[in-house]
Amino acid sequence: MSTGRTLRTHHHRKSVKLLKNFLPFLIGIPILWGIQLISPPHIAIILVNVGVNIILAVSLNVVNGFTGQFSIGHAGFMAAGAYTTAKITLALQDTLLPGLSPWLSTQTIFLMALVAGMLLSGTMGLLVGMPSLRLRGDYLAIVTLGFNEIIRVFIENIRWLGGATGLSGVPPYTTLVWVGLGAIATISMARRLVSSTHGRALLAIREDEIAAEAMGVNTTKYKIRAFVISSAFAGLGGGLLGHYILLVTPKTFTFIKSMEVVGMVVLGGMGSISGSIISATLLTVLLEGLRGLDQYRMVMYALLLVILMLTRPTGLFGTHEIWDVLSRYFPKRKAVQKA
Structure with a gap:
């Protein structure tokens, strides 16, 4: 009896945990679909850009924030994901998968292409991270800066990838729903990572790498894992962006884009x-609002960052979350104990 009860309890806990993992997606899909239906085109463009930038910023924070490293080549991994996804969808855009409707076939192909882009970006992250993350200091920043420029120049000189003009005619598969689900997946990944044993190891590395090593943490392994995950989700952002602007070109993935995300x-x-x-x-909203002032928008962007660094060097939230800040103003009431 006790064994059967234990098994039922175990299965119940697994079911609850699985539901919690998928709950944000189940809630998000109808909400995103509704927003997509009622949003005017210019608002939809801004929302898609916001979603893509959330994917990029949260994924980069895994390395730059939680691990305490400094990567400035996120656009390079975006490019890898964007080109991989675009080449697959361009090759298969007229293909129908057996047993599926045309719409479902298209969405399935797009999903597989995005996953392939993430895998290639993650693999590139592994190749870049293995030599550079074994060392301490600013080596990662130097290597990722070089990688960003190398991948851009490489793409510009490959005719199969469209050269300097890039790939045009990319299918318009990205919607607000796709971007929203990508953002939810990225945020869920980051939250689960930080609250896991892996995440605690990353935080230990950020606070004191030498002390973490002394306590038995394999710092190189954990740093490389974080970098690979970050790179893979950068590829997701690149793939979604390319299928929204319908053009994948090296000019989209310059060092300036990397610095925007930083x-x-x-x-x-x-x-x-x-x-x-x-x-x-x-x-994102600020840069969209200043789009008419092309000559000054990046100057104002840089000025905002300088002012922030002078007034709040740790950023708006530092290492805290918004729910931590809100808890200060809305503290939980302590239960009154009965005598």
Whole structure:
């Protein structure tokens, strides 16, 4: 009897845990679908850009914030994901998978292409991270900066990838629902990672790498894992962006794009998931609002970051989350104990 009860309890806990993991997606799909239906085109463009930038900022925060490293080549991994996804969908856009409707076949192919883009970006992250993350200091920043430029120049000189003009005619598969689900997946990944044993090892590395090693933490292994995960989700952001603007070109993935994402992480707080979400939203809306002032928008963007560094060096939230800040103003009432 006790064994059967234990098994039922175990299965119940697994079911509850599985439901909690999928609950954000189950709630998000109808909400995102509704927003997509009622949003005017110009609002939809801004929302898609916000969602893509949330994916990029949160994924970069895994390395720059939670691990305490400094990567400035996120756009390079975006490019890898964008080109991989685009080449697959361009090759299979007229293909129908057996047993599926045309719409479902298209969505399945797009999902597989996004996963392939993430795998290639993650593999590139592994190749870049293995030599550079074995060392301490600013080596990762130097290597990722070089990688960003190398991948851009490489793509520009490969005719199969469209050269400097890029790949045009990319299928318009990205919707607000796809971007929203990508953002939810990225945020869920970051939250689960931070609360796991792996995440605690990353935080230990950020606080004191030498002490973490002395306590038996394999710092190189954990840093490489974090970098691979971050790179893979950068590829997801690149794939979604390419299938929304319908053009994948090297000009989209320059060093300036990498620095935009770094700025979002710094503004929100290096080590804050909610900070990355809010800063990505604010800066995306700001840059869209200044689109008519092309000559001054990046100057104003840089000026905002300078002012922030002078007033709040740790960013808007530092290493805290928005729910931690709110708990200060709305403390939980302590239960009154009966005598």
